[in-house]
Amino acid sequence: MVMRLGPGSAQQRMLQAGIRTGPRLSAPIAGTVPSVGTDDRFRGDDASFSTQQWGLAFDAAMTWPLTERLHLHTGLQGEMFLPLPVPGYGVYAGMSYYIGSESLGFAPSLAVRGASDFGISSSKGGPGSMAGAEATCALTFSPESGVSVGLVPFVAVHTLSSHGVSNGSLYYGGVVAARFTWGWLDTLELSGGFGRAKVGDSTSWNVPIVGVRGGR
Template sequence: MRGGHTGALLGLGVLAWLAGCAPSTMSPMVMRLGPGNPERSFFQAGLRGGPRLSAPFENSTDPGDFAGNETSFSTQQWSLSYDVAFTEPINERLFLHVGVQGEFFYPLPLPGYGLYGGLSTYVGNPRWGLSPALVLRGASDFGIHSRGGPGTLLGAESSMALSLTPEPGVALGVVPFFGIHRVFSDSTRATALYYGAALAVQFPLGPRGRLELSGGFGQAKTGSSSTWNAPIAGARWGL
């Protein structure tokens, strides 16, 4: 690990310690657009949207009563969250990804976190290529009966970014993903699936770093609940 970035990893740990936890799922958790720079680390922070996979079990209701697609943007089942990510090159192709995700609940941010970590590799040339990634993830609200909860999640996600770099600093990509989680809500537990795809673009902001915009749709299903659409939207600044 490069000494200059040890503080960034410590900062992620402090954020995780300060936060509570939030059962929202920000996918794709890793969007590696292009080969990246094997000589330096990369930091990103911003807001991203995703589903609450514990929503069908809110307040111990029957999953059959879940509204699903009728309320795709309801804060009971969808949330914006802070996403703070750190990427560290291991070698020219293999990168390590770690991050903290904290819930953003209107009108004020509430304490919350999810932690994730994984690896990605790159196959291709400097202009276009594929970046498969595998990530492990966990999140919990520790039994707090808040919107879409209580919920604790443990799971994994695989993704495959197909990217194009038309010029230095600019990258476009499509990132399909598939995730499987174990969801715990009070005395109820179930397996949740979340899959879909996002379009993403990164472009430079001059000396101020880079901006990443993403959007797409996913499909979520928890236990015996109906499958519902989950909009994907996000914006992250990177340095």
């Protein structure tokens, strides 16, 4: 997810790395095929924290300033619940544009993203692949230099594929985020919130969101 908390630097790139939670969007498809066991069945809101439909990923992102207001964002993720944390499990690229002052503003962004577990049948909530786009708009306030807090609503649409079945998904929600200087890190970013994922015409469930990233 692209979260631009404040105008950022117009001269320096920023590298961030950490962990983030999110939905396994292929879970409703993979968890309803006849061959899966009882423990692997999709259970929706009855099991929001089940690792079949919710998980952790390594998250790395690079922000590239193109102008003072326009920034390019690229990133990759490595799934933590596969037999191996596969680098590049998910990739994204997008743009953001900051509107406002140093202390108060908002930054809409649009990114394209894709992910795959490369057909690994033992993966949680899989196997599955997805491709789509995500829009965010970070509303930020900076009470002092080096500190930013913000509210970031988001919406994403994807095409999913699992077990030879394809379907569309809608994922939307919001997070509260804070970024500040801490120790040897130029930035420490904390975020938390909730999303709602919907796959197909009727299947939907709540998604707790938690993230932490350090940047230099």
